[in-house]
Amino acid sequence: MPYRKTELLKSVDWFTILIYVIMVVAGWFSICGASYEFDSVGMFDISGRPGSQLLWIGLSVVLIFVILMLDADFYDIFAYLIYAAVILLLIATIFLAPDIKGSRSWLVLGPIRLQPAEVAKFATALALARLMSGYGFQLTTLRNFVKALFIIFLPMVLILLQKETGSALVYFAFLLVLYREGMSGYILLAGICAVIFFVTSMKFSEIVAGITPVGELIVMSLILFISTALVYVERKNLLAIKVIFIVTVVALAVGGGISFFFPVNFAYIILGLIGFSVGYFLFLSVRGWTTHYLLIALFAIGSVGFLYSVDYVFNEILEPHQQIRIKVSLGLEDDPGGAGYNVNQSKIAIGSGGFAGKGFLNGTQTKLKYVPEQDTDFIFCTVGEEQGFIGGTIVLLLFGILILRLIYLAERQHATFPRVYGYSVASIFLFHLAINIGMVTGLTPVIGIPLPFFSYGGSSLWGFTILLFIFLRLDAARGERL
Structure with a gap:
């Protein structure tokens, strides 16, 4: 009609x-x-x-x-x-x-x-x-x-x-x-995580525990956790979760033991764990001919790259008045x-x-x-x-x-x-x-x-x-x- x-x-x-x-x-x-x-x-x-x-x-x-x-x-x-x-x-x-x-x-x-x-x-x-x-x-x-x-x-x-x-x-x-x-x-x-990673790295950028940058450590840990969580949410792959969990516990235990004798940057340990997870996800992707694990691996790689670009973006791309507004907002x-x-x-x-x-x-x-x-x-x-x-x-x-x-x-x-x-x-x-x-x-x-x-x-x-x-x-x- x-x-x-x-x-x-x-x-x-x-x-x-x-x-x-x-x-x-x-x-x-x-x-x-x-x-x-x-x-x-x-x-x-x-x-x-x-x-x-x-x-x-x-x-x-x-x-x-x-x-x-x-x-x-x-x-x-x-x-x-x-x-x-x-x-x-x-x-x-x-x-x-x-x-x-x-x-x-x-x-x-x-x-x-x-x-x-x-x-x-x-x-x-x-x-x-x-x-x-x-x-x-x-x-x-x-x-x-x-x-x-x-x-x-x-x-x-x-x-x-x-x-x-x-x-x-x-x-x-x-x-x-x-x-x-x-x-x-x-x-x-990825967009939501980018905001969270940016704010977290900026908020804790000047805090250092031993030789470990706290902001970097927190963001690295979030990247590892989110990547692992995505494996469970989408594929319910408990074996992959167990493998990553066991490797993480072992790596942190070894790092903790070494820290009693030498300074240890735990952010690097988490970075190594992310690298291991990416390799494992790529292996699962090739073995099962599925893009799901590949996307998770790319998310982890992109997140790490974004983290290390925060300082450059903040100091070289943002205008001075934008930098001060962000710093004031973050306290x-x-x-x-x-x-x-x-x-x-x-x-x-x-x-x-x-x-x-x-x-x-x-x-x-x-x-x-x-x-x-x-x-x-x-x-x-x-x-x-x-x-x-x-x-x-x-x-x-x-x-x-x-x-x-x-x-x-x-x-x-x-x-x-x-x-x-x-x-x-x-x-x-x-x-x-x-x-x-x-x-x-x-x-x-x-x-x-x-x-x-x-x-x-x-x-x-x-x-x-x-x-x-x-x-x-x-x-x-x-x-x-x-």
């Missing part, structure tokens, strides 16, 4: 729209609390940030109407064209954007400033969904997997060239989509007046809100402008101070409900295109939420990404609005794909 426009109001997911409205309204009040000055412009004056954000919200309503009125097939048919246009815009931004706080990510058009990186997310999601919905597409083939990675990482690289690291890192969220669509769990595990340095200032002030603001908060426009930390970027990247500290633990919890619950709802909507799709796009939307929101809240509370380094619908900015609001409502339009049309 052909889809009729008159049925749109009935088929669109109003529950998600309600959550969107609540969050946008709450975000506007938070921006008021963070930036409104009693002796300055009025709250509805567009020359001030509350009034300016209200204008962007009003324009978003028009944008939503346009998105919902377009035929759902429009986004499928023109996905690649939209992606190509955004890629060209990102390239132009590298050369045309002025230097603002060390990055070239904003196009200035008179009184209007546009950040193409924000709209690139929905364009990438559309292109990825278009690729994966192609006839006979299988993500498990190397060629298709490379195509998917190219679509994801091309805008990421262009945004990195704009020196906008935070926005670029968001594109790692698409790996969750690939995992849902059949990507090997080893790749996702390796205390820089309350520099790199740690934003986070320390944010924690103070959130803590001062207590359980119930100080009330709307009554936040002292925010009113006295102690927290830099308190109406953009650090907007959550305003929520914490004015609305307290209760308000912060409600905001987190709203995001949780929204993400779970998006996953539910994605799973009920009858076609690949809307499902892949829906998971892209959910993954992007999840990544933004986790990193932004972690950044504001000091759990992750400060990388500067907005909190969806709360942080001030027209580009951010429009980017997330387009991202969300394209999916709601696709979901509303699912009946015609039966």
Whole structure:
């Protein structure tokens, strides 16, 4: 039965729209609390940030109407064209954007400033969904997997060239989509392990027990444990587990005995055990003609290589300001007046809100402008101070409900295109939420990404609005794909 426009109001997911409205309204009040000055412009004056954000919200309503009125097939048919246009815009931004706080990510058009990186997310999601919905597409083939990675990482690289690291890192969220669509769990595990190994090696980099670097020892032990655990989880090969366990016990016992007479670097012993395990896995792979053990061996080799590259990446590739932010986040340095200032002030603001908060426009930390970027990247500290633990919890619950709802909507799709796009939307929101809240509370380094619908900015609001409502339009049309 052909889809009729008159049925749109009935088929669109109003529950998600309600959550969107609540969050946008709450975000506007938070921006008021963070930036409104009693002796300055009025709250509805567009020359001030509350009034300016209200204008962007009003324009978003028009944008939503346009998105919902377009035929759902429009986004499928023109996905690649939209992606190509955004890629060209990102390239132009590298050369045309002025230097603002060390990055070239904003196009200035008179009184209007546009950040193409924000709209690139929905364009990438559309292109990825278009690729994966192609006839006979299988993500498990190397060629298709490379195509998917190219679509994801091309805008990421262009945004990195704009020196906008935070926005670029968001594109790692698409790996969750690939995992849902059949990507090997080893790749996702490798990514998670890379983060754990990096943080662990950095955290304990300066601790030495005898002549054994503690950070190196811990990471080596994790590599050996995870590699061995994978053998059991996938193949239930108890013999392999026993062999590795016995060799490990013997090696550590011998090393412990020698350490009473000579200094012993136990990290080297674990490294030798990893080498033995890799050789054993390769033997099992050849004997059984299976790639499973080969993948585990490659995981172990790659992990060791990654471990020994951490120092080079940190010291030679990362910028000095990125290095100090990571060190402050990991507690390796205390820089309350520099790199740690934003986070320390944010924690103070959130803590001062207590359980119930100080009330709307009554936040002292925010009113006295102690927290830099308190109406953009650090907007959550305003929520914490004015609305307290209760308000912060409600905001987190709203995001949780929204993400779970998006996953539910994605799973009920009858076609690949809307499902892949829906998971892209959910993954992007999840990544933004986790990193932004972690950044504001000091759990992750400060990388500067907005909190969806709360942080001030027209580009951010429009980017997330387009991202969300394209999916709601696709979901509303699912009946015609039966």
